[in-house]
Structure formats: C-alpha cells, structure tokens
Amino acid sequence: MQYQISEICKILKGEAFLSNKNDIVKHISIDSRRITETDSILFFAIKGTLNDGHNYIKKLSENGIHNFVVTQIPENLKEKGLNFIKVKNTVKALQILCSHHRSTFNYKVIGIAGSNGKTIVKEWLYQILHEKFNIVRSPKSYNSQVGVPLSVWQMSDTNNLAIFEAGISKPGEMQLLEKIIKPHIGIFTNLGDAHSENFKSIKEKALEKLQLFNESEILICSKDNAVFNDVLSEFTKNKKLKILTWSKKDKTADLYIEKKLNNKHKAKYKGKSFIYSIPFTDEASFENAAICMLTAFYLGFDSKILIKKIAELHSVEMRxxxxxxxxxxxxxxxxxxxxxxxxxxxxxxxxxxxxxxxxxxxxxxxxxxxxxxxxxxxxxxxxxxxxxxxxxxxxxxxxxxxxxxxxxxxxxxxxxxxxxxxxxxxxxxxxxxxxxxxxxxxxxxxxxxxxxxxxHQTVFEINLSAIESNYKAIKSTIPPKTKIMGMVKAYSYGTGSYEVAKLLQDCGADYLCVAYIDEGIQLRERGIHIPIMVMNPDEKKLEKMLINKLEPEIYSFQILNSLIKTFENYKFRGIEKASVHIEIDTGMHRLGFMPDEADKLIKILNENKFLEVKSIFSHLAGSDESRLKNFTLNQIKVFEKTAKNISKNLSAKPLLHILNSSGIFHYKQASFDMVRAGIALYGIDPHNKNPFKLSETGTLKSYISQIKIIKEGEGISYGLHSKSKKERKIAIIAMGYADGLNRKLSNGNWEVIINGKFVPIVGNICMDMFMADISNAKCKEGDEVIIFGKQNSICEMAKSTETIPYEILTSISPRVKRIYWYE
The missing domain is CATH 3.90.190.20 (Mur ligase, C-terminal domain)
Structure with missing residues (x-):
C-alpha cells in the first residue's frame, strides 16, 4: 500500500512544507543506518534522550531521501526541494500514521500480551497457521512504543491475518498500543514478575496489560492463575468480550489438558478428546503450545491437523x-x-x-x-x-x-x-x-x-541457563540454611567440568565435588576457587592435592594414615591445615568407615590437630527406589547417630550431608547441613516425576552425511539386519558407538528426529555412523539430526538401553564437541 506525502500530512494534521506534494511513500524508518532503499521512504526524526534523528536529515537527503516527519526543520535544508511534515511529537505521529494504516484493513488481527512467552507464541502461531493464512507479524520482539507501529506498517492487502505482540514497562503505555493494533483476537500468555518495577502491584500490571483487549471480540488465556482471574473479572465488567480458556486443573475450561510426563498429553475441546505431543518438555513450552492450540481451534483448525502441527513445532533462536x-x-x-x-x-x-x-x-x-x-x-x-x-x-x-x-x-x-x-x-x-x-x-x-x-561435527549442546534454573529450583526446595555441593565429577556427567563448575560457582554453590585429584587440579588451574571435595584421592598424589587446596574424602584408615604421613613430610611448605571429609558406610557397602569404627577414627583425628574435618557424609543406596524406603530411612538414622557422635568429639563442628539428587526429591527431612546435587542439576529425575520442574539441559546432535535408496529385501549395516519388503530411503548419520551411541539402540530400538519427524534407527550402529529410515521424512544431506533432547528424552533412551541416564551422559565421547549456550 502507498500514500501520497500530502495525504500523510492530513492524517498527521501536521504543518506542511512540501516541495512535491505528490511524492509517494511506501516505507517508513526511524533509523538512518537501517535504510537500504531510498526510494519512497518517509523518515521519522525521533528525538530520544541520547539521540536525535534530526541530526541525520542532511546526510539522508544527500543519499536521496526526500520525505521527513520532524519537530523542527533544519535551516540549511528548507529550500532544498525536500518534503517536511512538522509535528509536536514524532513518536506520536508515527503511532497516529500506523493506527490509520491499521484501520484500512478488515482482516483478523491477533494481539499478544503477557509477562513472558509473547515472541515464542507469535512465532509458533506462525509455524502452525502460515499454510492456511498469509500472515504479517511483528519482527523479532518489536513490541514497544515504536516497535508496534513499525510492525503494523507491514500490513498489506496480500495478507489475511496479522499477529502482533505488545510489551509495556509502565502504566499508560498499553492504551497507546491498543489504538494501533486494535486486535480482534486477544491472547494473554501468562502473568509473572517481569517488568514489575513501575507498577504498584501485580494486579495493577495485569489490568494495564489487559487494556490491549478493550475492543477485542475474544480473549484467549489460561484459567489456572487465580490472581489473573480476579483481575479479568474486574476488567470484563460491562464488556462484551468473550473469554476462551485452557486449563490443566479446571475441566470446565474450553480446552482441558491432562499433562503427562511421557509427553503424550490428553486434551478435550468442545466434547472431543484427543492425544497430542509437543517436541518440548519444559513447562513454559507446554503452556505456550496450549495457548497456540486454543487459538488455532478458534480459527477453525481440525484437531487432526493441529496435532500434526503441534508435534512439528521448532524452537525460536534466542541464545x-x-x-x-x-x-x-x-x-x-x-x-x-x-x-x-x-x-x-x-x-x-x-x-x-x-x-x-x-x-x-x-x-x-x-x-x-x-x-x-x-x-x-x-x-x-x-x-x-x-x-x-x-x-x-x-x-x-x-x-x-x-x-x-x-x-x-x-x-x-x-x-x-x-x-x-x-x-x-x-x-x-x-x-x-x-x-x-x-x-x-x-x-x-x-x-x-x-x-x-x-x-567432529557431532555436537552436544548444553543449556547453561537450564542448569542455573535447576540449581535455583533445588535451592528453593531445601531449608534456607542448607548448603549445596555441586557434583561435577565425570566431566560434569559428560557436560563439561569447567563450564558447569564456573556456572555453579557464580550461582553461589558452597562446594564442588570431583572424583579424582587431577579433575580438581584442572579446575583450580582454570580459576575455580570455591572448596572442592575429591571422592577418590590417589595416595601417590596427596601432595598435589594439598598444594592445590583440594579436600579429600577419607574413607579408610589406610588413606587417612597416608594423608597424615604426606602432611608430616610436606608441612614445611607452609600448609598448616588439611581439610578432609569423612565418609560413613551406612549400608551401601562401597567406600566408608563402618559405624563401629567411629571411636578409633575419633582418636586419630584428635591426635592430629592439623586435620580439619569439613564434613561427615554417607551415600544412600536406594533413595530412587520406593521398595527400599525403609532401608533408606534406616541409613539416615544410622548416619545421624554416627555422624553426631563423631561431630561432638571434634573441636570444630563439621557439615553433615547424606542426600543425593533423588534423596533431595524424596527425603527432604534429612537435608542436614548440605545436600549433594548431581543428576538433578542436569534436569533428570530418576523417577521421571520432576516435582521441581527441572529442565533437561543437553541436546545431542549430528547431521546427515548421505542419503540413498535401498531396494526391497536388502539389509543394512553389519549383519545385514533390518530387511524390508518395500523400497526404503535411508540417511547415513555421522555418529556411532565410538561417540557414545549405545549399540542396543540399533534395529528400531530408538528414533531420532530430523526436521521435526521421528525416524527409526535401522541396522546395527557402527563405530562412527548409523543409519535411519527417512522414507516418511522430508530431509536432505547436511540436515541436522537430534539424537536426544527435549523431544526424545535421554530418560526414554535409558529405558531403551536398559540403563540409567547417568551412563548415557558420561558415555558421550570427548571427541564430540561441546557447545554451551545461555538464553
């Protein structure tokens, strides 16, 4: 759509200084550096707190731009054959013009507000709806007082649906955006704490956000937030606004969803039940997908089509x-x-x-x-x-x-x-x-x-934001004074020792734990300064351990005596104390002193005053198995009795800890002074119940090296297994058991994801590659392959190989490149 500059002048009710009133305007800009086409453009000279668009008018005119909206006309440009529209406020003028532009179109407009998820919901709606509608939408996160009008200006006759997001940071802003967007369909994603600093209360903020829907036909939202529901009731008084809701709690909602941990969610809309899955397992994605589904239903989508679309959603790059x-x-x-x-x-x-x-x-x-x-x-x-x-x-x-x-x-x-x-x-x-x-x-x-x-182009992507979120979730669950020891042994469960250690140090973790002295030394050399416990100290390297201020686990009299001897031999180096951690065997029967050895242990500790006991701990053998509940409770009882006996006979009180990740989930009463967070930091709950709403942190990816057609009856890979009665198309993928891919996943025992489609592994997994049947997938050589991630969980992979997630993570080869990202 195009306007004459004289027409725009009338719309803005500005003062005209036009050299050519018939000049055509097709594009608008507020940033001189982003202008790529000088023809038919109108520049709004916006004066900000630190910048003034008027300063760029001369240069823009020299580059061929003729049309400007200004608050003042540069004296040296008045007679240069340019068009100026003088207004009091160029931001308001921009909003007025785009509001008029919006009013010239009658097709449906969706407006999105909320504390979080606006951009993702907008992009996911586009992914779901773009084949049915010709959609215009906000670029990126263009949801501000200038971003919204720039978004709306993109509307044209070729579109038949618009999706715009609106963000605010203080009262009074949303009414201005409502005049520009004028949404027929409103979406409220959620109500949270983001951008609350300029509002007196969360209710005031919610009411302000709802102003976007003053003249909307319908509002789509969740029914599960009590505070929002109260504000919504107040907002809808004397309004004809129809409310369409989704819920995972209230069966009276228009869309009711029974969330399942296996990612096969059961839903009911207008009396019809269906099962769907999304390629994400986190709570935010679940909620965003729910609001997208309800919107699509309102726009006339059939559940069969929608199930397919939802399953094919892909992530939005923000990292x-x-x-x-x-x-x-x-x-x-x-x-x-x-x-x-x-x-x-x-x-x-x-x-x-x-x-x-x-x-x-x-x-x-x-x-x-x-x-x-x-x-x-x-x-x-x-x-x-x-x-x-x-x-x-x-x-x-x-x-x-x-x-x-x-x-x-x-x-x-x-x-x-x-x-x-x-x-x-x-x-x-x-x-x-x-x-x-x-x-x-x-x-x-x-x-x-x-x-x-x-x-190697196979990569293991680790989401540091998710690890940080998981740490905070654990921290919020345990008693306030209870400390956290972050387990970074075994290369931080395959994710990378230093990167996770640094993150945990920055998060405020009290301790780190490694398996061997060399792991601890590497962390010290790279700047990790918080205390580090070493679980399996090598007697031959105890000197290095003391020099690097590492703290050994003492589990036997032999290792204790070796440490005493080493300290006596090297105390001239200026080391006055040796910090140690005492392990008690309460029933797991791995490492540790037996409870009846406590008196002998106390005697040796008191005879060697340089030994500073930092903590006393034990390992739970079955905290992740309900059948061992009584055994676990007895372990805790034995530990408490033994540890307190040792502690009261020492000059300084040590920390007590027994809970591992699964223990934190199920035996919070035994948190004592510290807990050991291991696999939970990486988003994995052995019970798959996930009460902390943990986020899985790793995605293992590779790529397609080659695609070929396999004739009917021909086998695949070593042993020529996976024969078929029909012709197939297979992809050869650049990952094998040398990279950590278990051979038990061969011959249909696991599905990888290519372009959103689950495809089975066929034939035996080789050392450096494997094959997948892509007969029903659209893909090409070089396309990305997700081995495991949010969509195909590592926990499910563990079940397929009859092992535990720990083993899968720690089996990922060092030759697989780790890529760390932060949202």
Missing amino acids: LQKIEGINNNLLINDTYNSDINSLEISADFLVKQGNLKSNTVVLTDILQTEKGEKELYNTVNKILKSKHISKFIGIGKTISNNAESIKLKNKKFYLSTEEFIADFDLKSFVNENILIKGARNYMLERIVKLLEKQT
Missing part, C-alpha cells in the same frame, strides 16, 4: 553459544542481535564463562537504539571498561566513525565483515575469550567459522 576455538581461544557466539542492552549481558557472560586472562569483543554497528552515536559508543566504552575487555574490534561504518569513543589501547576497526576477513591473521588471536556480537546482516557467523576449532 548465546559458547564454542571452543583455535589457538586455545574460547568463543561466545552472539551473532543474532546488536542492541546496546544485550551487549552488557553478553559481555558479562564472556567474563563469567571465559577461563582465559584476555577478553576480546568483536562488535558491529549497534542498530537497535535511540541513543546518539557519541553517547551510544561512550556507553559501549563504559561497558567494555567495566567488564575488563582488553581488545576491541569494531565492524561497520558508524562504529568506525566513533573509534575515538573506545578508549582501549588495543583496538581496530573495519568498515565491513569482508574487510575484516581479508585482513584476518590467525596468529593475532591466541589464548583469548572472544565475544562475537552483531546484527545478522553482517553475517558474523563467517568470523565464527574462522575462529572455531574444527572437530
């Missing part, structure tokens, strides 16, 4: 990646956006997760801002200084023009990514933590490829 680089570099990949607010978050992640002394930032022009250039890059400089960045590389014209704002000695600027690549010298990046951040149009992934270590 930071941590990647191993060449020359011992560590890369943080944030090549998704370039806004100033996220720069500080990304730089903070760089510092927290980086294990090297030198921190480098590669940054493009910052596009998503209202700040003036000078103020903007002064702010960038402040962030770099606060995060102790030692080297800076700027890419883009604007950032290069503001090089003087960056006060680092070690800095370099390039006008484009191509210019950087042409000048790239591998030797100039050694032993550095490198943040690579910028807008997508700079294609910084090319720089990531230059710097990342080229390894």
Whole structure:
C-alpha cells in the first residue's frame, strides 16, 4: 500500500512544507543506518534522550531521501526541494500514521500480551497457521512504543491475518498500543514478575496489560492463575468480550489438558478428546503450545491437523553459544542481535564463562537504539571498561566513525565483515575469550567459522541457563540454611567440568565435588576457587592435592594414615591445615568407615590437630527406589547417630550431608547441613516425576552425511539386519558407538528426529555412523539430526538401553564437541 506525502500530512494534521506534494511513500524508518532503499521512504526524526534523528536529515537527503516527519526543520535544508511534515511529537505521529494504516484493513488481527512467552507464541502461531493464512507479524520482539507501529506498517492487502505482540514497562503505555493494533483476537500468555518495577502491584500490571483487549471480540488465556482471574473479572465488567480458556486443573475450561510426563498429553475441546505431543518438555513450552492450540481451534483448525502441527513445532533462536576455538581461544557466539542492552549481558557472560586472562569483543554497528552515536559508543566504552575487555574490534561504518569513543589501547576497526576477513591473521588471536556480537546482516557467523576449532561435527549442546534454573529450583526446595555441593565429577556427567563448575560457582554453590585429584587440579588451574571435595584421592598424589587446596574424602584408615604421613613430610611448605571429609558406610557397602569404627577414627583425628574435618557424609543406596524406603530411612538414622557422635568429639563442628539428587526429591527431612546435587542439576529425575520442574539441559546432535535408496529385501549395516519388503530411503548419520551411541539402540530400538519427524534407527550402529529410515521424512544431506533432547528424552533412551541416564551422559565421547549456550 502507498500514500501520497500530502495525504500523510492530513492524517498527521501536521504543518506542511512540501516541495512535491505528490511524492509517494511506501516505507517508513526511524533509523538512518537501517535504510537500504531510498526510494519512497518517509523518515521519522525521533528525538530520544541520547539521540536525535534530526541530526541525520542532511546526510539522508544527500543519499536521496526526500520525505521527513520532524519537530523542527533544519535551516540549511528548507529550500532544498525536500518534503517536511512538522509535528509536536514524532513518536506520536508515527503511532497516529500506523493506527490509520491499521484501520484500512478488515482482516483478523491477533494481539499478544503477557509477562513472558509473547515472541515464542507469535512465532509458533506462525509455524502452525502460515499454510492456511498469509500472515504479517511483528519482527523479532518489536513490541514497544515504536516497535508496534513499525510492525503494523507491514500490513498489506496480500495478507489475511496479522499477529502482533505488545510489551509495556509502565502504566499508560498499553492504551497507546491498543489504538494501533486494535486486535480482534486477544491472547494473554501468562502473568509473572517481569517488568514489575513501575507498577504498584501485580494486579495493577495485569489490568494495564489487559487494556490491549478493550475492543477485542475474544480473549484467549489460561484459567489456572487465580490472581489473573480476579483481575479479568474486574476488567470484563460491562464488556462484551468473550473469554476462551485452557486449563490443566479446571475441566470446565474450553480446552482441558491432562499433562503427562511421557509427553503424550490428553486434551478435550468442545466434547472431543484427543492425544497430542509437543517436541518440548519444559513447562513454559507446554503452556505456550496450549495457548497456540486454543487459538488455532478458534480459527477453525481440525484437531487432526493441529496435532500434526503441534508435534512439528521448532524452537525460536534466542541464545548465546559458547564454542571452543583455535589457538586455545574460547568463543561466545552472539551473532543474532546488536542492541546496546544485550551487549552488557553478553559481555558479562564472556567474563563469567571465559577461563582465559584476555577478553576480546568483536562488535558491529549497534542498530537497535535511540541513543546518539557519541553517547551510544561512550556507553559501549563504559561497558567494555567495566567488564575488563582488553581488545576491541569494531565492524561497520558508524562504529568506525566513533573509534575515538573506545578508549582501549588495543583496538581496530573495519568498515565491513569482508574487510575484516581479508585482513584476518590467525596468529593475532591466541589464548583469548572472544565475544562475537552483531546484527545478522553482517553475517558474523563467517568470523565464527574462522575462529572455531574444527572437530567432529557431532555436537552436544548444553543449556547453561537450564542448569542455573535447576540449581535455583533445588535451592528453593531445601531449608534456607542448607548448603549445596555441586557434583561435577565425570566431566560434569559428560557436560563439561569447567563450564558447569564456573556456572555453579557464580550461582553461589558452597562446594564442588570431583572424583579424582587431577579433575580438581584442572579446575583450580582454570580459576575455580570455591572448596572442592575429591571422592577418590590417589595416595601417590596427596601432595598435589594439598598444594592445590583440594579436600579429600577419607574413607579408610589406610588413606587417612597416608594423608597424615604426606602432611608430616610436606608441612614445611607452609600448609598448616588439611581439610578432609569423612565418609560413613551406612549400608551401601562401597567406600566408608563402618559405624563401629567411629571411636578409633575419633582418636586419630584428635591426635592430629592439623586435620580439619569439613564434613561427615554417607551415600544412600536406594533413595530412587520406593521398595527400599525403609532401608533408606534406616541409613539416615544410622548416619545421624554416627555422624553426631563423631561431630561432638571434634573441636570444630563439621557439615553433615547424606542426600543425593533423588534423596533431595524424596527425603527432604534429612537435608542436614548440605545436600549433594548431581543428576538433578542436569534436569533428570530418576523417577521421571520432576516435582521441581527441572529442565533437561543437553541436546545431542549430528547431521546427515548421505542419503540413498535401498531396494526391497536388502539389509543394512553389519549383519545385514533390518530387511524390508518395500523400497526404503535411508540417511547415513555421522555418529556411532565410538561417540557414545549405545549399540542396543540399533534395529528400531530408538528414533531420532530430523526436521521435526521421528525416524527409526535401522541396522546395527557402527563405530562412527548409523543409519535411519527417512522414507516418511522430508530431509536432505547436511540436515541436522537430534539424537536426544527435549523431544526424545535421554530418560526414554535409558529405558531403551536398559540403563540409567547417568551412563548415557558420561558415555558421550570427548571427541564430540561441546557447545554451551545461555538464553
């Protein structure tokens, strides 16, 4: 759709200074750096707190732009053949124009509000509906006072459905957005604590968000939030607004869902029951999918079609990646956006997760801002200084023009990514933590490829945000004064010792635990400073353990005497104390002192005052098995009696701990002074009941190396198993048992996911590859293959191989590259 500039002037009721009133406007912009087409564009010169769009008018006019909405006309441009519309407030003018534009279309508009999930719900609705509707939707998270009008301006006659999200941070904002969006269909995702600082109460915030639906026909929302329900009742008084609800608690809801842990959820809509699954297991995804389903039903979708669509949902990219680089570099990949607010978050992640002394930032022009250039890059400089960045590389014209704002000695600027690549010298990046951040149009992934270590393309992606969330969930469940020991033994259950240890240290964990001394030394060398317990100390390496301030588990008189002897031989090194942890065998019969050995143990400890007992602990043998409940309770009783007897005879009171992950789930009364969080940190509950709402943290991925057609009756792989009576198409996938893929998954015993489709493994798994039947899947060579993840859970894989998730995680080969990411 297009407008004449004179027509826009009338819409805005502005003061006209038009050299050519017949000029056509098709596009609008508020950012001079994002303008790619100069023809038929109208520039709104917005004056922000740190930036003024009026300062760019002269340059824009020189580049061929003729039409401007301003609050003041530059004196030197009045007679230059340009068109100016003068208004009191250019932001309000932008909103008025886009509100008028919205009013020219009659097709359905969906408006989305809520504390969280707006962008994901919008994108998932697009995934579900785009084949039935020609949809226009908000780009990214364009939900602000300027983002919403820019989104609405995209509406055209070729569309027949619009989806816009609206976000607010203070009272009075949503009424303005409602006038622009005017949604027929309202969606309220959820009510949470996000952006609450400017509201007196959560009820006030909810009522403000609901203003988006003042003139809507229908509102789609959950029925399970009591606070929201109260506010909604107040809001709908004297309104004709129809309410459509979903619930997992209230069977009277329009869409009632019985959530199942096996991800096969039972639902009922308008009297018809059906079963569906989504390729995610976390609670937020479950809720987002529910609201999408109810919306699709309202728009006339059949349950059979919707079940298929919901099962094919894919994730929305909103994350930071941590990647191993060449020359011992560590890369943080944030090549998704370039806004100033996220720069500080990304730089903070760089510092927290980086294990090297030198921190480098590669940054493009910052596009998503209202700040003036000078103020903007002064702010960038402040962030770099606060995060102790030692080297800076700027890419883009604007950032290069503001090089003087960056006060680092070690800095370099390039006008484009191509210019950087042409000048790239591998030797100039050694032993550095490198943040690579910028807008997508700079294609910084090319720089990531230059710097990342080229390894086996099978990768294990670890979600550090999920580990952090799981830690907090555990912390919120145990008594406030109870400490947490994070188990990072066995390469942090296959996820990476240092990365998880650093995260737990930053989260405030009180202790870490490793299996062997060498693991602890590696963590010390990489900057981990919190106490570390070593479960299996090697008598030959006790000196190194003392030097690195590691704390051994003492489980026998032999290891105790060896430690005493080692300390006597090396105490001249200035080490005054040896911190130790005493293990009691309460029935598991692995390591530990028997309870009747306590008196002898107490005597030796008191005779050697340099021994400082930090904790006394034991292991539960069956806390994850209900049949062993009485045995477990007896273990706890024996431990408490023995530990307290030892403790009262020592000069300092040690910490007591017996609960592992499953113990934390089921025996919280025995939390004592500390608990040991292991597999629960990685989102796995052995009972698969998940009372803490833990999130699984790992996704194992590979790719298709080759696709071929297998004739009827032909076998596959070693032994020529998996013969079929019909022709099949198979994919050869670059992962095998040398990477940790159990051969028991061969011949149809496991399904991987390719482009949202579950496909079975066929034939025997080989050392370096396996085959999958893709006869019913749309895919090509090079496509991603998910071995396990949110959709095909590691717990289910464990059942298929008659083992436990622990074994699967710890079996993932070191040659499989670990990629860490943070939301």
